[in-house]
Amino acid sequence: MSAVIHEDHHHEGPPAGFKRWLYSTNHKDIGTMYLIFALVMLFIGGGMAMIIRAELFMPGVQIVNPDLYNNLLTDHALIMIFGMVMPAAAGMANWMIPMMIGAPDMALPRMNNMSFWLLPAAAILLLSSLLVQFIPGTGVPINTGWTLYPPLSVQTGMGMDLLIFSVHLLGISSIMASINIVTTILNMRAPGMPLMKMPLFVWAWLFTGLLLIIVMPVLAGGVTMLLFDRHFGTSFFDAAGGGDPVLFQHLFWFFGHPEVYVLLLPSIGVLGLVIPTFSRKPLFGYKPLVFFMGFLFALGLVVWAHHQYTIGMSLGATMYFMIGTILISIPVGLMLFNFIFTMWRGSMTFETPMLFAIAIILMFSFAGVTGVMLAVVPADLQYHDTYFVVAHFHYALIPGAVFGLYAGVFYWLPKWTGHMYNEKLGKIFFWWTTLSFNLTFFPQHFSGLAGMPRRIVDYNIQYIEFNQISSIGGFLFGLSHLLFLYIIIKTVKGGEKAADKPWEGAQIGTPGLEWTLPSPPPFHSFTTPPQIK
Amino acid sequence: MNTQPHQPGNKQNARTVRLMFLIVIGMFGFGFAMVPLYDLLCSVTGLNGSTTGRIQDEAVLSSRIDFNRVITVEFDATNNADLPWEFHPTVKKVEVHPGEIKEISYYAKNNAGHAIVAQAIPGITPWQATNHFNKTECFCFTQQKLEPGEGKEMTLRFVIDTDLPKEFKTITLSYTFMDTDRSKLKQNGEAPKLHTNVIRKSPNNNI
Numbered sequence: 001m002s003a004v005i006h007e008d009h010h011h012e013g014p015p016a017g018f019k020r021w022l023y024s025t026n027h028k029d030i031g032t033m034y035l036i037f038a039l040v041m042l043f044i045g046g047g048m049a050m051i052i053r054a055e056l057f058m059p060g061v062q063i064v065n066p067d068l069y070n071n072l073l074t075d076h077a078l079i080m081i082f083g084m085v086m087p088a089a090a091g092m093a094n095w096m097i098p099m100m101i102g103a104p105d106m107a108l109p110r111m112n113n114m115s116f117w118l119l120p121a122a123a124i125l126l127l128s129s130l131l132v133q134f135i136p137g138t139g140v141p142i143n144t145g146w147t148l149y150p151p152l153s154v155q156t157g158m159g160m161d162l163l164i165f166s167v168h169l170l171g172i173s174s175i176m177a178s179i180n181i182v183t184t185i186l187n188m189r190a191p192g193m194p195l196m197k198m199p200l201f202v203w204a205w206l207f208t209g210l211l212l213i214i215v216m217p218v219l220a221g222g223v224t225m226l227l228f229d230r231h232f233g234t235s236f237f238d239a240a241g242g243g244d245p246v247l248f249q250h251l252f253w254f255f256g257h258p259e260v261y262v263l264l265l266p267s268i269g270v271l272g273l274v275i276p277t278f279s280r281k282p283l284f285g286y287k288p289l290v291f292f293m294g295f296l297f298a299l300g301l302v303v304w305a306h307h308q309y310t311i312g313m314s315l316g317a318t319m320y321f322m323i324g325t326i327l328i329s330i331p332v333g334l335m336l337f338n339f340i341f342t343m344w345r346g347s348m349t350f351e352t353p354m355l356f357a358i359a360i361i362l363m364f365s366f367a368g369v370t371g372v373m374l375a376v377v378p379a380d381l382q383y384h385d386t387y388f389v390v391a392h393f394h395y396a397l398i399p400g401a402v403f404g405l406y407a408g409v410f411y412w413l414p415k416w417t418g419h420m421y422n423e424k425l426g427k428i429f430f431w432w433t434t435l436s437f438n439l440t441f442f443p444q445h446f447s448g449l450a451g452m453p454r455r456i457v458d459y460n461i462q463y464i465e466f467n468q469i470s471s472i473g474g475f476l477f478g479l480s481h482l483l484f485l486y487i488i489i490k491t492v493k494g495g496e497k498a499a500d501k502p503w504e505g506a507q508i509g510t511p512g513l514e515w516t517l518p519s520p521p522p523f524h525s526f527t528t529p530p531q532i533k
Numbered sequence: 534m535n536t537q538p539h540q541p542g543n544k545q546n547a548r549t550v551r552l553m554f555l556i557v558i559g560m561f562g563f564g565f566a567m568v569p570l571y572d573l574l575c576s577v578t579g580l581n582g583s584t585t586g587r588i589q590d591e592a593v594l595s596s597r598i599d600f601n602r603v604i605t606v607e608f609d610a611t612n613n614a615d616l617p618w619e620f621h622p623t624v625k626k627v628e629v630h631p632g633e634i635k636e637i638s639y640y641a642k643n644n645a646g647h648a649i650v651a652q653a654i655p656g657i658t659p660w661q662a663t664n665h666f667n668k669t670e671c672f673c674f675t676q677q678k679l680e681p682g683e684g685k686e687m688t689l690r691f692v693i694d695t696d697l698p699k700e701f702k703t704i705t706l707s708y709t710f711m712d713t714d715r716s717k718l719k720q721n722g723e724a725p726k727l728h729t730n731v732i733r734k735s736p737n738n739n740i
Contacts, residue, residue: 175557179554182549187546213556239613251567
């Protein structure tokens with residue numbers, strides 16, 4: 001497959017100064033802003049995690065008081081999910097999808113600008129919800145955890161209102177971004193790029209976008225009801241007025257479970273490009289992979305109540321949610337097997353993106369195994385709200401989502417910046433970050449099985465050793481990201497010139513058109529449709 | 534600025550975007566539709582253990598008493614969010630036969646210096662017994678108002694129907710009294726100070 005590009009030099013370059021960014025309708029600039037925003041949020045959310053781990057180094061209360069601890073915990077989750085993973089994935093979608101499918105830009109460039117610029121506003125609201133507790137008279141900090149369950153969330157202070165508005169803005173932002181991406185994928189493909197020839201990353205984002213469009217409004221509705229209960233005398237979740245707090249749990253997890261796949265799928269898409277590239281073999285079973293993603297998309301929407309086994313559901317409902325949840329391991333497992341078969345007998349090389357990809361397959365499987373354990377009702381009643389759950393979802397989300405994004409960053413940095421990153425530093429970062437990640441979260445399986453509850457600032461002295469290992473691992477894990485930042489800055493500033501196609505195997509299988517463009521690509525690309533032969 | 538020569542016509546984009554926005558609005562509505570749907574589901578199945586109102590079903594009331602079975606019914610009382618009421622059942626538990634009409638009472642007294650209107654919210658454990666626990670008279674059917682210092686006994690009359698599955702031998706009926714004036718749960722009050730002062734001196738510090 002090759003494409004003839006008509007370089008178009010008539011287009012003006014980007015406007016100078018802040019207007020370039022503030023008024024930008026260019027998918028590459030907006031993608032860059034998304035990625036920078038995500039990187040900033042990574043360090044803010046990571047800083048919160050460092051405080052949490054420092055507090056948990058010893059039992060007792062040393063650094064932060066319990067309410068502040070719980071507020072940090074809440075905001076750590078929200079910042080990492082809404083501020084880091086989703087914007088980073090959206091940034092990659094912005095950068096790569098138009099170039100992959102041969103579109104000149106996103107379908108709705110001005111809406112694209114708005115989806116991004118809502119994010120800093122939402123981040124300011126989110127951070128003020130944390131800071132407002134230091135002003136007297138603003139009430140109790142947000143001590144609910146990111147799930148915001150009532151009745152506690154109805155009784156907390158002013159921070160909760162700021163948080164609810166922040167969630168509204170984040171929701172509007174990601175709904176608009178998703179509509180934009182889905183429209184781009186469906187309508188803007190170059191002639192000769194049928195749906196079943198799209199790179200896997202594009203497919204992954206098509207499902208992600210649709211998921212967000214379906215579930216985000218439900219969360220928005222749920223937190224709106226929360227706001228009404230807090231200030232306008234309604235009783236959606238208040239038993240005294242005939243409501244039921246459990247209803248919020250259903251609304252929340254109807255959003256919350258598909259959200260896991262929102263975080264996961266873009267990274268699966270990145271794996272679907274990285275693994276064939278460095279195995280120099282076409283993706284094994286491309287069509288089944290697309291089908292599995294669709295299966296995951298559909299199944300993910302109807303199994304939410306496995307997060308709430310302990311509320312006392314009927315036997316029938318519990319069985320349904322248990323079996324549905326266990327079924328999810330089938331498409332996910334098959335995806336991982338497809339990736340392994342892609343590597344089978346390939347001419348593999350182990351550049352940084354590939355190292356991350358292989359590590360993801362291994363470590364995400366751990367999360368899959370603990371996930372099946374947690375799906376089984378009698379076992380879950382034992383594990384519910386322990387550190388075992390914390391270990392499970394960090395194994396799911398850090399390798400499954402975050403490392404997938406790191407693989408994408410290293411894979412596409414040469415394309416974005418025009419410079420090769422330092423491979424040696426990249427490999428050091430990989431080993432440092434994966435080893436310290438395992439050091440942090442593996443012991444939490446054991447402390448959880450021994451009964452250590454999550455979301456509590458203090459703990460019994462029997463868990464000291466596990467927590468100290470976790471904390472040391474956590475500090476190393478946090479520190480490794482300074483190297484990540486250094487690598488990125490160094491690559492942006494300069495380095496070995498990257499070829500148009502910096503990876504030898506990048507055109508194998510169902511590649512996008514991004515490798516037919518120079519590195520870095522011109523400000524406007526594919527202003528006339530490429531001819532795919 | 535955004536002339537896109539091979540854009541497949543704004544018409545097609547507009548159509549896709551319209552469809553997407555319809556899904557968004559529909560799902561936002563679905564979130565709110567969950568409220569009545571969930572209530573309906575709960576009242577049909579008794580899922581949340583919340584018993585329904587007064588029953589007038591003659592079939593239940595006039596059914597034969599099943600003297601072969603004895604069901605222990607335990608009574609429980611809770612005050613929600615520092616409601617300054619004394620509230621407890623006058624008996625801890627009773628033994629009844631399915632089909633037998635039983636009457637007990639709860640006692641409530643307002644210890645606050647002002648009148649309070651409260652609503653009792655029932656809960657049945659196990660929840661599977663919810664739809665077999667029929668109340669013909671209950672203080673939870675209406676809101677209860679108590680003047681300062683006023684105390685009263687409140688009647689509860691119930692009959693467990695004979696269809697109750699065999700495996701249930703004990704039923705717990707729990708009531709929580711909730712102040713109907715929800716503005717007292719003011720969120721923006723002073724944060725409780727207990728944490729920093731009390732817990733900071735945790736004995737675990739000297740390990």
